[in-house]
Amino acid sequence: MNALPDRRLFAYRPDLAEEALRGTVAAGQYVTGTPARIAAPVAALRPRPDEAAGIDTQVLFGETVRVLDRADGWAWVKSDVDGYVGYLPETALEAAPETAATHIVAVPRTFAYTGADLRTPAAFALSIGSRLTIVGESETRGTRYFTLEGGQSVIAGHCLLVEDRASDDYVAVAGRFLETPYLWGGRSGFGLDCSALVQLSLMMTGRSAPRDSDMQAAGLGTPIAREELRRGDLVFWKGHVAIMEDETTIIHANGHTMSVAREPLATAIERTGYLYQKPTGYRRPF
Structure with missing residues (x-):
């Protein structure tokens, strides 16, 4: 039996699914969705239409989404930036503009x-x-x-x-977030998690990355050995990712300091061993 598509990246419910899934998942109706733009400074994307639900990720002011459904003050959307699917308040949306952001x-x-x-x-x-x-x-x-x-x-x-780059060095961009608060599901300069630090930093250098650490570990760049680590490489644990600032030091958004912090890789491996075991892999993102 084939596994169902990842619900984080594919929109489907028993009553409704995105048109791209026609023939893949069963649903009462298939829709392409309608374009909209984020009007709130930051909007939380949740797995269900409930303020008590945890935050999966966030979408930012001016980013565009496809609205698949609206009900009871909530919108079910798919982000145009990274394909993430979730629910946000309708008040966070406005009509899509005729022209793109400048x-x-x-x-x-x-x-x-x-x-x-x-x-x-x-x-x-x-x-x-x-x-x-x-x-x-x-x-x-x-x-x-x-x-x-x-x-x-x-x-x-x-x-x-929009076509320019903040830097050609995404590690330098990541370093600008030092001491930014850690926020589970956060994806903004006000608070972010480990994988968002990677995604946002790469985005500002004109490169794209999947949203979550497991997605990044599965397909961002190419695998390397620990002995090959250099500036810009990524270290993965189960549920966590860090950026190599140099051959021995990492930058990561983490729950230990509850911030974006700099730490020796060896110290991080020893400190987290009881909870996350050893790193699961190393990758060079580009």
Whole structure:
């Protein structure tokens, strides 16, 4: 008997499934979904439409999704960024724009201000990776601001064109998250988990990665031996991933410090042995 597709990446329920699964899973109806855009600064994606349910991942301001169903104030969506499927409040969505985002936030965290002046109140905060559509720009006391569709302003120097890269060195990007709080399922500059650190850091260098550590361990890059480890390689445990900063040191979002932290690999292996055993593998992501 064939195994069912991974529910994290394929949308199906007894009553409804995405059109791509027609002939693979049984469902009462198949839909292609309708496009929408994330209007909240960060929206949690959950495995069921329940605020008490744990967070599987998060989607960021300006990212786009396909809406497969809406009911009781919840939307069942599939992310266009990494294919993740889950439920979020309908209030986190707005209609998809006719034009794509022009810019991306390139610093771990920033603010959208009510006016083009840092002295005006902040309307909301934005995470690295948030997509923005810029409709104008201005300058106040030597600081350039971009104007968003909603009329808010962001610091121009905190943004890049969507086609540009924050860096060619994703480890350097990961290092900018040091001391960011650990959050299970988190995928933003306000809090993130181990695999999101990998995914976001790679994304800001123009590379894509699966969302969860088991997905990354199964197919991101190529396997290597421990003796080959160098800067940028990945170390996997069951349920965890870390980035090699150099041949002996890792950067990882972890539940021990509850933050993104730097640690000797040997120390991490010894410290986590009772819980996670030894590393399960090593990979070079590109």
